Amino acid sequence: MQFDLRKFIATGRQPYHAEFQCDLSAHDYAGARIPQPVTAVFEAETDGDEVRMTLRANASVHGECARCLDPVIREETVDTEWTVKERDLDDPDFDLPLDEKGHLDVDEWLNQEFMFQIPTVLLCSADCAGLCPVCGKKKAECTCQPAEHAEAPVDTRLAILKSLLN
Ligand SMILES: [Zn+2]
Ligand SMILES: [Zn+2]
Structure with a gap:
């Protein structure tokens, strides 16, 4: 999903709410995958000066145990909030995926949040003893x-x- 953030900062008066499906199956999260489409909720509202955006989603993450290689499925939740001012749109260090027109790539933002969220080492259980050498x-x-x-x-x-x- 694309969101015209520049336009919303300039003219958005009503809160914006969108529920959308996002396919993250092509991405690799340190060996883990999100094979099913994710339902995400994106919201934006402005007080005339800054825009407050929230992004929420649950995903079923499929990977394998780093010790015994058994399949591991765990639920991960993204629940993040970001406040943006107009001048941030022209900041080269702005952290959100924004194109030169000021369109926010919400799918890519969600991908980045899952990157942070999903542990690089998955275990089937915290006390997994692993494999016999x-x-x-x-x-x-x-x-x-x-x-x-x-x-x-x-x-x-x-x-x-x-x-x-x-
Ligand atoms: Zn294990
Ligand atoms: Zn053995």
């Missing part, structure tokens, strides 16, 4: 005995330490 199964399912995989006869002094660890 020997058999490749999940540690919770693997039956490997740590001692079976010792490559060389263990030095007796180390064996004492090892038995303490076990």
